[in-house]
Amino acid sequence: MDVFLPQILNGLDKGAAYALIALGLTLIFGTLGVVNFAHGALFMLGAFCAVTMKALLGLEKVTLDPTQTTAWGTPLEIRVPYIETWLGDFGLLLLEYSVPVSLILAIPVMLIIGVTMERGLIRHFYHRTHAEQILVTFGLAIVLQEIVKSFFGANPIPQPAPDIVSGSADIGMLLGLDPGTIVYPMWRMVYLTFSGVVIASVFAFLQFTTFGMVVRAGMADRETVGLLGIDIDKKFTIVFGLAAVVAGIAGVMYTPILSPDYHMGMDFLVLSFVVVVVGGMGSLGGAVAAGFLLGILQSFASMNEVKTILPGIDQIIIYLVAIIILLVRPRGLMGRKGVMES
Template sequence: MTINSIFLMVLTGLQLGAIYALIALGLTLIFGTLGVVNFAHGALYLIAAYCAVFAAQSLGFGLAIVLVPIILFIFGIAMERGLIRFFYQRPHTDQILVTFGIAIVVEEVLKWMFGANNIPFALPSWGAGQVLFYGLGANVPAAIPGIRVPMPFLEGFAFFPAWRLLLIIVTAVTIFALFALLQFTRFGLVLRAGMRDPEMLRFLGVNVTIRFSILFGIGAMIAGIAGVFGGPVTQVSPTVGMALLVPSFLVVVIGGMGSMLGALVAALLLGMASSFTTGFAAAVGDPTAKMALTALQQIVVYLVAVVVLLIRPRGLFGKKGIFE
């Protein structure tokens, strides 16, 4: 296995981890602040992906990038005000049942409206193509199109899809913006105080309720960003939301319930594990061994979860008393 193939597997792992991270961030943000286990978060991703497809077709991809997260933000606030707020003090089992029910309803409605097959989600012209990474002394033909990025340790040159690289960058910017919002703004300060003692803030005249609604909307907006940029990668069909929810929820559990840092580390861990399993399977010459590794790629996420939780039952960064 060459250094080039390892480099591409790392990029693929980052791209897989980016999708898991965007969905898991919304999950852990809502749970860590509001104490709500939101199994409808995969449905929010699904709604965003469908909205992005039709917005891109009718208004252009640029406007879809702006409009879809705003639509999901509004949808998230309406969902929190209309239903979720009634379950804040209810057991987590009740929260799981009602949000899982929402996810099933959304999936079935979309099947009824658009069918069960994939809907094409074409990339914009500015997002298509490849990024070319080249090593020192590499002779790159001038006729090869695309962005060129020097990587001194590479041998020759390697290609990576531009849109998948953009997904990694957008995820990093989103994570930084969310961290800055929670750590360096008055809004974030009030939220963190409200997590500890919401009644005291109400006595001081702070409207905690509306801030919690906005926070739920922000979690939904992150799912909207994931739907816009992840839709062309994962494809758009009614089952994709549930397919992504399961590994994303495992990311939250592996990282530690309510821990944003844990969710990010776990997303990278699962993304890398899945990418390297696929890469090793592709490099194996024996067809039987290749088939076995390909099958292992489907369950590697769960194997990682088992190992981590056996060593750290509360997750990598989980704290005592959370979800116990």
């Protein structure tokens, strides 16, 4: 128990990121029938929304204090963030909570990016082959990540979590185990809760609203829904925006766990595709389940006990599982017949 539980917990947060990206990918597959290789780049853009927000909040007013001097004899520079001079303590609070605050920036930005992408580019590729869809979104992913690289540089930019959740919690104590058996970083718990909320709200949105009903109907039979006089294209544009937002906020909240750099999107994209394939193309539940499952498996594979028996298994476990699943259950864990079977 006290061996497995920490590994499960460790796997969950990575699994949560996979699940969120895979959820967006599946939404786009299911509705638009488009293979979006730029989805990892959306995750990355979300993470850089957090970086931008932090930089904006942290803009400092520099004043020279002639009464004090530094060790070099020059007047001492006093740096005060503008936000502190304007808003006082609340400003400092905002600065400390820059990562969650960035969500306010990330949601509209990602929505705009998503809708623009769909209207400007993806729309023209509905009737082209899958190979061409893959290629054009692949090109877009490269362009996006290179633009980010030219603005933010190639090095990872660390983003601190708010102080109150930056430490670790001894969860083992809560479960009646000895102190120190299960120590879990608090931000990861925040991330888990957050992703749970996002996943639940996406499902609720699709299940309980009229809009969601139309989207689900469109996933099942696009043509018929169109014939009923519903402008399904417009709905699907919004779905694309929604998927972009989910990927973006997943990226924002992941920044304290992994310092964002320009190629983080591609690293996650490949794995997220594998997650989608394992979960079953077009199955939202499958994508989420497979995301968490593979995250946990990866965490188990990186245990030292496992690595001594099978060296390197942690590097390839996800791909191995994907290959086995595809050979045994070609439609993935929860794939339905006839969905994306080309």
